[in-house]
Amino acid sequence: MSTRRSGLFHRLLCIKQNLLVPVGLIVMMAFAACATTAQEQAQSAPPAAIAQAGDFTTWLEGLRAEALSRGISNQTVTAALSDLQPLPRVLELDRRQPETIMTLRQYLDRVVVEARIKNGRDRYAENRALLEEVARKYGVQPRFIVALWGIETNFGQNQGGFSVVQALATLAYDGRRSSYFRGELFNALKILDAEHIAPSAMVGSWAGAMGQSQFMPSSFLSYAIDYDGDGRRDIWSTKADVFASAANYLKQSGWRDDQTWGRMVKLPPNFGATLKAVMPAEPPPGCRANRFISQRKPLSEWQKLGVRRADGGDLPHRPELQASLAVPEGEKGPALLVYENFRTTLKWNCSILFATAVGTLADRIAAAD
Numbered sequence: 445m446s447t448r449r450s451g452l453f454h455r456l457l458c459i460k461q462n463l464l465v466p467v468g469l470i471v472m473m474a475f476a477a478c479a480t481t482a483q484e485q486a487q488s489a490p491p492a493a494i495a496q497a498g499d500f501t502t503w504l505e506g507l508r509a510e511a512l513s514r515g516i517s518n519q520t521v522t523a524a525l526s527d528l529q530p531l532p533r534v535l536e537l538d539r540r541q542p543e544t545i546m547t548l549r550q551y552l553d554r555v556v557v558e559a560r561i562k563n564g565r566d567r568y569a570e571n572r573a574l575l576e577e578v579a580r581k582y583g584v585q586p587r588f589i590v591a592l593w594g595i596e597t598n599f600g601q602n603q604g605g606f607s608v609v610q611a612l613a614t615l616a617y618d619g620r621r622s623s624y625f626r627g628e629l630f631n632a633l634k635i636l637d638a639e640h641i642a643p644s645a646m647v648g649s650w651a652g653a654m655g656q657s658q659f660m661p662s663s664f665l666s667y668a669i670d671y672d673g674d675g676r677r678d679i680w681s682t683k684a685d686v687f688a689s690a691a692n693y694l695k696q697s698g699w700r701d702d703q704t705w706g707r708m709v710k711l712p713p714n715f716g717a718t719l720k721a722v723m724p725a726e727p728p729p730g731c732r733a734n735r736f737i738s739q740r741k742p743l744s745e746w747q748k749l750g751v752r753r754a755d756g757g758d759l760p761h762r763p764e765l766q767a768s769l770a771v772p773e774g775e776k777g778p779a780l781l782v783y784e785n786f787r788t789t790l791k792w793n794c795s796i797l798f799a800t801a802v803g804t805l806a807d808r809i810a811a812a813d
């Protein structure tokens with residue numbers, strides 16, 4: 445699972461629980477629903493068990509010693525790891541069960557809403573010069589940077605109110621995925637040590653996804669950019685850094701700005717056998733979403749096979765362009781014809797629903813141009 449590359453680990457945790465859902469249903473947990481309904485459900489969730497405070501204090505001593513041995517300064521260790529307490533709320537959120545299964549249509553109706561489209565157009569207009577400069581430099585069309593920003597944090601308005609160090613320490617202390625979160629905690633300390641952000645301002649999701657682009661600390665270290673040149677990679681409050689970091693993540697993951705993401709399409713009648721022949725025979729390793737994505741074929745071949753735009757029109761006349769069908773709910777559900785950029789979006793967050801929402805929102809935002 446490529447979760448370590450994702451800035452959205454908190455959402456991947458939701459999809460992970462989707463393993464409880466029978467595979468035959470071919471349904472996917474909707475991330476936004478997961479986050480929202482988890483909050484709604486929190487009141488009724490049983491209180492999470494946290495071990496005795498004394499145990500945590502002892503554990504924290506070991507953590508401090510290891511941080512120092514990894515070269516984190518004494519000053520940072522003292523500032524970030526003194527008087528630290530585990531957060532029961534983080535474990536509640538980590539323990540929750542999925543209670544909502546959404547179709548692609550339901551997910552889009554919830555995420556790609558008019559208010560977000562309008563907000564996206566306004567934010568795009570407001571930041572046009574900067575977005576176009578970043579877009580040129582990294583080779584990512586501005587509408588996708590804006591769409592990701594809008595879906596991740598509602599254009600920076602909802603970054604999550606958790607102390608990243610405290611949240612990661614809670615999850616590292618807890619037994620379920622200790623080594624992953626312990627590694628991310630050391631990454632977070634490294635970021636503090638380099639003075640990109642003050643400990644008190646390092647806020648993020650309950651699972652440690654940080655700032656306006658919701659990068660995990662490891663993603664920050666790999667992809668975050670100090671675009672305004674003030675010496676700090678500030679994905680919390682400097683838009684230039686936020687946009688460039690997101691664009692850099694996509695670029696490093698294979699984005700191409702001479703292509704779009706894909707589109708909804710219509711399959712011809714009685715397409716079942718053809719579809720079966722192009723879908724993976726075995727679940728591919730890595731991102732689970734790839735099991736719903738077909739092999740690549742040139743657009744001209746899909747055209748020949750009878751695949752059409754959602755309005756019935758011909759596919760674009762770029763016959764050599766490689767595309768794949770994505771059918772998150774099987775033959776009877778909605779179908780998409782997607783390009784490499786769709787697969788790149790899956791490296792940000794392994795979810796067909798998420799990637800489709802990003803592409804759809806990007807198209808809607810740009811439609812005002």
Ligand SMILES: [Ca+2]
Pocket residue numbers: 669670671672673674675676677678682685
């Ligand atoms: Ca900066």
